Amino acid sequence: MNPKGQVPVLQLDNHDILTENAIILQYIADQAAGLNDKLIAPMGSLQRYHQLELVNYIATELHKGFSPLFSPLTPDNYREIVIKSLITKFSYMENLLVKRKFICGEHFTIADAYLFTIYRWATAVNVDLSQYQHLKQYIEEKISPRKSVQEALTAEGLI
Numbered sequence: 714m715n716p717k718g719q720v721p722v723l724q725l726d727n728h729d730i731l732t733e734n735a736i737i738l739q740y741i742a743d744q745a746a747g748l749n750d751k752l753i754a755p756m757g758s759l760q761r762y763h764q765l766e767l768v769n770y771i772a773t774e775l776h777k778g779f780s781p782l783f784s785p786l787t788p789d790n791y792r793e794i795v796i797k798s799l800i801t802k803f804s805y806m807e808n809l810l811v812k813r814k815f816i817c818g819e820h821f822t823i824a825d826a827y828l829f830t831i832y833r834w835a836t837a838v839n840v841d842l843s844q845y846q847h848l849k850q851y852i853e854e855k856i857s858p859r860k861s862v863q864e865a866l867t868a869e870g871l872i
C-alpha cells in the first residue's frame with residue numbers, strides 16, 4: 714500500500730493514502746477536532762509549531778535513530794555507537810519531563826502517543842533508559858494506563 718515500502722500507512726475512506734508518521738499524526742489530531750481539541754494546538758498558533766518541533770525530534774532523532782538496531786547486518790561496534798547516541802538523545806525528553814506532566818506541557822498530545830511507541834522499542838533492542846526516572850514514571854503512570862493505549866496494545870497483540 715505504501716509506495717515507500719514502509720509503515721505506517723493510513724488508507725482513507727476515499728481510498729487516498731497518507732504516509733509519514735508526523736503527517737498521519739497531524740491528520741488524526743485534526744480529524745478529532747471538536748471531540749478532542751487538545752491532541753494538537755490550533756493551526757497557526759505558535760504552540761502548534763512547538764508541538765511539531767517535538768514530533769519531528771521524535772521522528773528524526775529517536776525513531777530513525779533506532780533503525781540500525783533492527784538490522785542484523787549492523788556491526789556490533791556501530792551498534793554500540795548508535796545505542797550511546799540514542800541514550801543521549803532521550804536525555805532531552807527526560808529534561809523536559811522534569812518540569813512537564815506531558816511532553817508538550819499540561820496535556821496529552823500526538824507527541825506523547827509517538828514517544829510512547831518509540832520508548833517501548835528501547836527494551837527490545839537493549840537501549841537502557843533506566844537512568845531517566847521522569848521519563849519512566851511518565852510512561853508508566855501517565856501514558857501506559859490510558860484506556861486507548863491499552864486498547865491499541867491489545868489490538869496489536871502486544872499485551
Ligand SMILES: N[C@@H](CCC(=O)N[C@@H](CS)C(=O)NCC(=O)O)C(=O)O
Pocket residue numbers: 718719720721732733734735772
Ligand atoms: N519516514 C517514515 C519512516 C517510517 C519507518 O521508518 N518505518 C519503519 C518501521 S518503524 C519501516 O517501515 N521500515 C522498513 C523499511 O524501511 O524498509 C516515517 O516517518 O513514517
